[in-house]
Amino acid sequence: MRWRSLRGNRQLDKVLDYYEPVVGENAISQLRQLARDLQGARVVHVNSTRVGGGVAEILGWLVPLMEDLGLDTSWEIVEGAPEFYQITKSFLKALQGNKVPLTRRMLDTYEKTSEENAERLRPTLEDADFVFIHDPQPAALFDLCPNRKGIWVWRCHIDVSHPNRKYWTYLRSRVSQYHASIFSMPEFAQSLPHPQFLIAPSIDPLSQKNCELVDGEVSSTLMHLGIPSDLPILTQISRFDRFKDPVGVIEAFDLLGQSTPARLVLAGGGATDDPEGAAVLKEVRDAANGNGRIHILELPSDAHRTINALQRASTLVIQKSTKEGFGLTVTEALWKSKPVIGGNVGGIRQQVHNHHTGYLVNSPQGAALRVQELLRNPVRIRQIGERATKFVKENYLLNRHLREYLTLMLGVRRGLTNHLMTN
Amino acid sequence: MSIRTEKTNMPFFMKDCALIARMAGIDTAINLREMRERLLHCPIESIFHHFCETVIRPTFDDPEYRNDFAIWAARDLQDRVLAEQLGIINPYSFHDLEEVRRCVIDIIDDRLSEVTYIPWVKMDNDFRFMRAVTVVFDAGKQFELPEDLVAALPEMSLSSVYYHYVEARRRTENHKDDFTVWLSGFGSGTEGLIEALGCIDFYFMSLPELKACLVRAVAQFKGEPAIG
Numbered sequence: 001m002r003w004r005s006l007r008g009n010r011q012l013d014k015v016l017d018y019y020e021p022v023v024g025e026n027a028i029s030q031l032r033q034l035a036r037d038l039q040g041a042r043v044v045h046v047n048s049t050r051v052g053g054g055v056a057e058i059l060g061w062l063v064p065l066m067e068d069l070g071l072d073t074s075w076e077i078v079e080g081a082p083e084f085y086q087i088t089k090s091f092l093k094a095l096q097g098n099k100v101p102l103t104r105r106m107l108d109t110y111e112k113t114s115e116e117n118a119e120r121l122r123p124t125l126e127d128a129d130f131v132f133i134h135d136p137q138p139a140a141l142f143d144l145c146p147n148r149k150g151i152w153v154w155r156c157h158i159d160v161s162h163p164n165r166k167y168w169t170y171l172r173s174r175v176s177q178y179h180a181s182i183f184s185m186p187e188f189a190q191s192l193p194h195p196q197f198l199i200a201p202s203i204d205p206l207s208q209k210n211c212e213l214v215d216g217e218v219s220s221t222l223m224h225l226g227i228p229s230d231l232p233i234l235t236q237i238s239r240f241d242r243f244k245d246p247v248g249v250i251e252a253f254d255l256l257g258q259s260t261p262a263r264l265v266l267a268g269g270g271a272t273d274d275p276e277g278a279a280v281l282k283e284v285r286d287a288a289n290g291n292g293r294i295h296i297l298e299l300p301s302d303a304h305r306t307i308n309a310l311q312r313a314s315t316l317v318i319q320k321s322t323k324e325g326f327g328l329t330v331t332e333a334l335w336k337s338k339p340v341i342g343g344n345v346g347g348i349r350q351q352v353h354n355h356h357t358g359y360l361v362n363s364p365q366g367a368a369l370r371v372q373e374l375l376r377n378p379v380r381i382r383q384i385g386e387r388a389t390k391f392v393k394e395n396y397l398l399n400r401h402l403r404e405y406l407t408l409m410l411g412v413r414r415g416l417t418n419h420l421m422t423n
Numbered sequence: 424m425s426i427r428t429e430k431t432n433m434p435f436f437m438k439d440c441a442l443i444a445r446m447a448g449i450d451t452a453i454n455l456r457e458m459r460e461r462l463l464h465c466p467i468e469s470i471f472h473h474f475c476e477t478v479i480r481p482t483f484d485d486p487e488y489r490n491d492f493a494i495w496a497a498r499d500l501q502d503r504v505l506a507e508q509l510g511i512i513n514p515y516s517f518h519d520l521e522e523v524r525r526c527v528i529d530i531i532d533d534r535l536s537e538v539t540y541i542p543w544v545k546m547d548n549d550f551r552f553m554r555a556v557t558v559v560f561d562a563g564k565q566f567e568l569p570e571d572l573v574a575a576l577p578e579m580s581l582s583s584v585y586y587h588y589v590e591a592r593r594r595t596e597n598h599k600d601d602f603t604v605w606l607s608g609f610g611s612g613t614e615g616l617i618e619a620l621g622c623i624d625f626y627f628m629s630l631p632e633l634k635a636c637l638v639r640a641v642a643q644f645k646g647e648p649a650i651g
Contacts, residue, residue: 026580027580029562029563029580030439030441030580030582033439033560033561033562033563034441034558034560036560036561037560161547186444186446186551186553187547187551189446189551195445195446195448196445196446196448197443197444197445198443198444198445198446198553199443200481349498350483353483353485353486356483356485357483391483391484394481394484395481395482395483396481400481403441404441404443406441407441407442407443407556407558408443408556410558411443411556411558420556420557420558420559421558421559421560422558422559422560422561
């Protein structure tokens with residue numbers, strides 16, 4: 001159990017206690033005060049899996065922390081046959097703008113599986129004070145729970161800024177009747193006939209991907225991966241996807257030339273079940289052209305500690321995307337005091353502020369220029385790194401995320417006046 | 424320096440606040456002319472949000488400009504002149520937010536009459552109007568005397584400082600901060616402290632800067648030298 005091991009022998013009663021040294025007493029006190037008016041409220045989160053993926057990661061801390069604050073919180077999942085998961089995968093791809101066919105048979109399977117899940121979950125959901133439905137997979141449950149008494153919120157974690165219209169039209173008909181929805185960024189919000197809230201993602205500072213590592217772990221990870229620590233390390237952690245522009249990163253690295261010796265690490269998930277990923281990975285290998293200073297790593301999806309070590313081993317982190325959602329890999333790097341050289345797109349623009357937390361770039365040349373500039377100025381790297389950690393601490397840790405959930409719950413329950421006082 | 428007051432007063436109940444942003448429910452603006460049209464009709468809470476709540480929502484502490492309209496002009500319209508003209512607006516120097524709205528529209532009208540084309544932004548960089556819901560809650564602390572305020576300030580959360588010192592101007596008579604209103608209830612004896620609190624030009628500061636400035640400004644009333 002992660003919570004048990006963090007403070008040696010000291011037993012702490014609440015999960016929140018473990019976060020207090022990281023986020024500060026005021027931040028924890030705020031959460032407790034905000035939650036006072038929600039004591040005993042029955043809250044149910046519904047998604048499609050307990051393991052793997054960003055939503056499961058978020059619910060993994062959100063549910064225990066809400067319970068800790070006195071909310072009666074549970075986490076339910078929708079289940080189905082493999083065909084159901086194939087269809088919901090199509091939904092995710094299509095809603096993020098990909099061309100995916102949608103057939104009546106797919107919708108029939110989706111609706112039938114939703115009905116089966118509603119049979120099982122109906123008593124819990126209809127009785128809850130707040131129901132948070134995460135992403136499209138469980139979205140149909142609203143219509144299937146006619147005696148619901150609480151507030152239902154659809155939480156959209158994905159970028160639906162340019163959805164496949166056919167899929168969106170169908171999903172819109174399912175989520176329009178919710179009391180509210182939540183999007184991660186204003187750019188992702190779609191027109192809906194109810195209030196649309198904005199809650200940016202966050203990172204868990206105590207998770208395997210972000211916690212402090214034990215002495216020697218960073219160097220042993222590098223050794224294990226066959227990366228010498230003789231030169232500054234530049235890292236981009238991303239799946240092998242054209243929108244992440246890994247080939248552009250190699251182009252930038254090649255532009256550094258002999259005057260700025262460094263190593264480049266491109267680490268991403270394995271591309272075995274993703275034909276496009278495999279094609280991009282091949283392009284990346286071709287672009288690297290056997291350069292011994294370019295390290296291309298295919299990591300398993302649970303290699304959180306390895307990614308943590310790679311980010312900590314890096315002098316600079318690159319995220320040269322040409323299209324990006326929020327960009328949590330940027331948040332993770334900033335938290336570890338690494339200046340980020342990021343593409344001037346999406347949520348990277350919210351996080352990378354020129355000269356303060358890193359640099360926004362628009363081309364391989366721009367990336368190469370900023371890498372050169374920073375590698376010649378270690379003092380600047382340290383200063384930017386310090387600011388970066390502070391920036392994430394104040395804005396993108398899970399306490400802010402939880403605070404916004406509580407604020408939303410209070411706000412929606414009280415009818416959304418602009419300014420409301422709790423008791 | 425001790426504070427001798429004319430009379431006693433009610434305790435000061437410390438509050439805190441949390442904010443959640445929401446879409447304002449109006450169309451986005453993809454060029455400067457659309458921005459002008461949207462500004463005419465957007466809810467006044469949107470003007471407040473984009474000018475005044477920028478410090479309290481998740482944000483970078485040291486942005487180039489304090490309001491979202493100026494940031495959009497600089498970053499997305501790439502019109503530095505307009506950005507500077509909008510960036511200098513201090514909403515707290517206006518009588519009310521409708522005046523701020525009129526001022527922004529006037530500036531945009533002037534700019535539209537100067538340029539030879541309608542400045543526009545790339546797809547996805549359109550301006551999205553937002554507003555927010557603010558929940559105010561008891562911070563669980565109260566104090567009785569003016570000296571207690573001086574001692575309490577360094578421990579206050581930034582959102583509490585925002586609520587009592589910044590946001591208060593929107594809801595108090597004469598647009599005063601909560602500390603000043605409370606200190607005035609003691610009658611004579613608190614004028615120095617009120618003056619110290621009142622002379623801070625806070626709008627262009629981040630909340631950490633404002634808090635540090637407040638702590639420094641009132642430190643003399645604790646009888647201790649200011650630090651930092």
